[in-house]
Amino acid sequence: MVCLGVSLVAASYAYAQLQQDFLDGFGVMRGEQGDPAELPPAQWPDRDVAGCHILYTSVRREPNGSGWRTDYPWAQRNLLIRLSELTKTRVSWLEPGVPHVWLVRLTDPALFGCPYLMASDVGTIGLSPEEIDGLRRYLLKGGFLWVDDFWGEAAWDQWSRELGRALPPADYLIEDVPLTDPIFRTMLDVKRVPQVPGIGFWRAGNGTTSERGAETAVAHLRAVRDRHGRIIAVMTHNTDVSNSWERETEDPAYFYQFSIDGYALGINILLYAMTH
Numbered sequence: 001m002v003c004l005g006v007s008l009v010a011a012s013y014a015y016a017q018l019q020q021d022f023l024d025g026f027g028v029m030r031g032e033q034g035d036p037a038e039l040p041p042a043q044w045p046d047r048d049v050a051g052c053h054i055l056y057t058s059v060r061r062e063p064n065g066s067g068w069r070t071d072y073p074w075a076q077r078n079l080l081i082r083l084s085e086l087t088k089t090r091v092s093w094l095e096p097g098v099p100h101v102w103l104v105r106l107t108d109p110a111l112f113g114c115p116y117l118m119a120s121d122v123g124t125i126g127l128s129p130e131e132i133d134g135l136r137r138y139l140l141k142g143g144f145l146w147v148d149d150f151w152g153e154a155a156w157d158q159w160s161r162e163l164g165r166a167l168p169p170a171d172y173l174i175e176d177v178p179l180t181d182p183i184f185r186t187m188l189d190v191k192r193v194p195q196v197p198g199i200g201f202w203r204a205g206n207g208t209t210s211e212r213g214a215e216t217a218v219a220h221l222r223a224v225r226d227r228h229g230r231i232i233a234v235m236t237h238n239t240d241v242s243n244s245w246e247r248e249t250e251d252p253a254y255f256y257q258f259s260i261d262g263y264a265l266g267i268n269i270l271l272y273a274m275t276h
Helices: 002-021 074-086 109-113 129-140 153-166 199-203 241-246 252-275
Strands: 051-054 093-095 101-104 117-120 145-150 174-176 220-225 231-237
Touching (some): 051 074, 074 101, 074 117, 074 241, 074 252, 101 109, 109 129, 129 145, 129 153, 129 231, 145 153, 145 241, 199 252, 241 252
Parallel strands (some): 117 145, 145 231
Antiparallel strands (some): 174 220, 220 231
16 A cells, blocks of 8 residues: 555646646746746745746747757746845745756736846747737736847847837837947946857857858847836847857857856846846
């Protein structure tokens, strides 16, 4: 009977794990480097700052993209570690040295506990009407969104079309943020939008930071503001700022060329998101 009891407990645990690993057809719930996803709990463990990454469906493919898995979870984990080191911000920890980065659907009520949202490879994103409604309500209730790591005009068209369903362009214009904007100097003085290539592209020795040649030669930081002028969404296009955090330990030369500028921009944007 003891063996049977142990078997039942093991089976129950395995079933619960299976539920976590597979969610509504999204497949195995693991990040880009194989880390198990952190799904939001019924009750947040604390009210300190945690990361939130959007779980979404891809409706097209982009070279070197991994859909929602792209840059999850270590880009935000490393950014939050640096935020805790360079500011007095209290970060929520999964374990010592590993911040929480929750994987959140736009239809999940947990969305409204997120201090900010991030997503990468959004040139592949497709949102349902329910997800569009969730994103709109989140942003208009005071939330903040940052999307990153999408390259070229086709990816831009896909993303801007989906965002426009939540925030109609007639009311919420997407604009390039001038370098004079306060978001570039919230804490650190950022003098340009860094163009960060993926580390694999950089290691291949292509001699450029533009992953698609002339089409993606210029990195942009674009934004949408609310009716009071507050930035509620930023878009770093033709650059992979998240890779400068995610891959910071893999090559010292990559770190010094890209991660310092990437962290400066990242910390400025997070501090802006949490103070405006």
